[in-house]
Amino acid sequence: MMSPAHDESVGGPAEDDNRPSFSALLEDDAADLYDNAPCGYLSTLLDGEIAKINATLLDWLGYAREDLVGRKRFTDLLTVGGRLYHETHFAPLLRMQGQAREIALELVAADGRRLPVLINSTVKTGADGAPLLIRSTVFDARQRRAYERELLRAREAAEQERARWQRLSETLQRTLLPPILPAVPGLEVAAHYHAASYEHIGGDFYDLFPLAGNRWAFFLGDVCGKGPEAAVVTSLTRYTLRAAAVYDPDPVAVLSNLNSVVLQQGHAADARYCTVVFGLLVPDGDGFTLTVASGGHPPALVARADGRVEMLNTPGGQLIGILPDATIAVASTRLAPGESVLLYTDGLTEARDFDGAQLGDEHLAQLAEGFVGRGAAEIVSSLATMLDGLGDRLTDDTALLALTVRAES
Template sequence: MCGTDDGAADDGGRGRGRDHGRGRDHGRGRSEDHQENQEARFSELLEDSAEDLYEHAPCGYLSTLLDGRIAKINTTLLDWLGYERDALVGRKRFSDLLTVGGRLYHETHFAPLLRMQGEINGIALELKTADGTRLPVMVTSTVKTGGDGQALLIRTTIFDARDRRAYENELLRARQEADRERDRLKVLNTTLQKTLLPPTLANVPGLDVAAHYHIASADEVGGDFYDLFPLAAGTWGMFLGDVCGKGAAAAAVTSLARYTLRAAAVYSPAPDAVLANLNTVLNHEYNGTDPRFCTVIFGLLTPDPDQGGFHITLASGGHPPAMVMRHDGTADSLPTPGGQLIGILPNANIATTTVHLAPGDTLLLHTDGLTEAHTAAGPDGRYSDEALLDLGRALAPTTATDAITAIRDLLDTLGNGVDDDTAVLAVHVPRTTSEEQQ
C-alpha cells in the first residue's frame, strides 16, 4: 500500500498521474475500489510533500556552493533565523550565520574535514539569528558530486538543539551540584575525623609527647585513634588503636572504642582489664555477618621516683608491637605474643608487657597503615616491622618530636603507597641538664 511513497520521493509531482492511470477502467469490486481510493488519497497527500517537505521539514535545509555561498535555504530555517530568503540566497555564506567562535571552528575544523571526508556529522554550532539571539543547532553536511566525481555543492541539514542544549546545561548543573556535595562530604569527613582524635594531647609533667595522624583518603573516614589522659594519683593512661574498615560504620566503632577505653580506665586502670572491658562491649555490639573489631595497645604510665622516668605497663589486643628507642642508641620492639584482636571472641586473650622508660628513652606506638604501606623496597612490596625497627635503631637516641618528624618524613616518602590511615604516638622522657652533662 505504501509503494506509492517511492514515486513521490523519486519523481515528485508525476506520481499522481501514474497512480490515476491505474485502476478505474476494469470494473472491479467495491473493496478494491475502496483500496484504490485510499491509495489515491495517500498519493495526493504525498504529491505535495516533495516541495512541502523541503520547505517545512522539521529541520533546516541549506545548500551552498563550494565557497560557502548560500544557494538554497528552506522556510523552516528562514523562520528560525528570522531572515527573508532574498537577504541570504546569493548574498551570504554559511559561515556568516555562525557566531565568531563558530566561524573559527568552521574554518579550522568543519570545512577542512568536510572537504577531506565528503561529509561531516552532528557538529554542535550556534547560529546567529536576525535579531542577534543565538540558536544552538546540530549540523550535518554532505558534498554532492557530479557523475565525474567533481564536487558540485554542499547540502546541510540543521537540527534545532535548544532542548538538547538545555538538557546538557541541566546535566552540567547537576554535575556541579554533585561536585559541591562531594566537597561538602570531604569537609564533613575531615571534621568528623578530627573529632575522633584528641585536639591536643595532655601535658604530662616530665614527659615529652608527640603524635601524628596521616589521613590516607579524604573521601573516607579512617578508624585509627589515640589518646593520652590523666588517671588517679599521678598516673597516666595512653592508647592507640586501629578499627578495621573505613567510613561511617568504622567511625562509630572508633568513637565507641575511645570512650569505652577512657571510662574503663577510670573504673579499673589495669591495662589488661581495660582492654577486656572494651572487648566485651564491642563483642556484644558487633557480631555476625558484619564483624567489627579493632587492634589496640593500652599503656599505664606511672612515674618512677627511684630510677627516674616512667614505669609503663602495656596491654595489647592483637596490635603491632610498640618500639622503644633507648638513650644508649639501641632500639627494641616490645612484643606481646598471644594478645588477640578486640571484639571478635567472647573471651579475647590480652597480653601484657612492662617497660621502664629511663631519661632519654622514647616509646613509639603505631598502627599498621605504616608497616603495611606499599613500597618497592620492603619484602612483598610492603614496608615492614623490620624496616621500622631499623629506622628506630637509626634514630635512637631521639625525642618524641624528632621521632614523629622522622615518621612523617617516611610517610611523605611512601606517598601514595600508604593506602590505610596511619597513627603514631611517641612519649619521651627528657634528660635533665645534669644527666646530659654526665
C-alpha cells in the same frame, strides 16, 4: 541526506537499469547542496568578517545575506560571553592548530533568539601555506545542549553530595581523635593521622590523657573495617577506654573491660573487633615506667638512648571483641631521658613502596634506628612525610603516636 536506494519507486537495491535516475538525483548542483545542506556553512576572513554563508544558516538566524556578508564579523553573531570564549580560546586554538572541533557556542538570531550550536572550523591555506579563510560548519545543537545541561546539573548535584559526604566524614573522623594532644610534663608527644581516603571513615584511633597521681594513659588502635559501622565501634572504643582507665588504670583491666563492652555491643550478623594497645606512664626519677597491654596489636617500638631499637613485644594478646575471655598481653619497660616509644597501626607496616614491597616490621625497625636522638615531633613528621609520599599506594588509614622523654627536666 536521503539514501538513493530508498528513493527508488520499485525494486530493491540499485540495478544497472536504475543508474540514470540515480545519477540524475546525485547531479545536484553544488551551489544548491551548499545552500540547502542540513547544516550551516560559514566562511570568514581571518579577522572574522563574514565572506560567505549558506541559506540554511541564514534561515536559522533570520538574517538576509546582505545583512551579514561584508558587514558583520562572526563574533557579532555570538553572545558576549561567547565572544569572550571565542577570543580567548577558540580563535587562538584555530590559529595554532588550523582546526577546532565541536566548540559549543550560542548564536544570536536577528530577533534576539539564541541558537545553541556546535561548530567545527578549519583554516583554508593558500599554496604557500599562508592562512586565507576560516571555514566553519554549524550544527543545530538545541536538543543536545538541553541534554548536556541536564548532565551538568546532575554532575553538579553529585559533586555537592560528594562534598557534603566528605565534610560529614571529616567531621565524624575528628570526633574520633583528640583535636590536639595535651602537654605532658617531661614528655615530648606527637601524633599523626593519615586518612587514605575521605570516601570512607577510617577505623584507626588514638588518645593521650592524664590520670590521677601524675600518671598518664594513652592508647592507639584499629577497628576492623571502615565506614559508619566501624566508626560506631571506634567511638565506643575510645570513650570506653577513657572511662575504663579512670575506673581502674591497670592496663590489663582496661582492655578486659573494653573487651566486655565491645562484645556486648556486637551481634553475630555484624561482629566488629579491634586491635588496641593501651599504655600507662608513671614518672620514675628522670624517666618514666611504661606498662603496655595489647590486644592483638603490632608491638610498640622503643628507641633507646644508646642507639638500640627494641620491639616491646606483647605475645599472645588476642583481638578485642571476639572472645569473652580474651588474653591480654602485658609488657613493661623504663624510658630514660632521650628515649622514645612509637605506636602505629598496620597501615604503616603494610604501606607499599614504589616497588610494591611492604614496609614490614623489619624494615620499620631499621627505619627506627634513625629515630635515636630525635624527638617525637621529628619522628612522627618524618614518617608522615614518607606516608604522604606514597600517595595512592597507601590504601589503609594510618595512625602514629610517639612519646619521647625529655632530656632535661
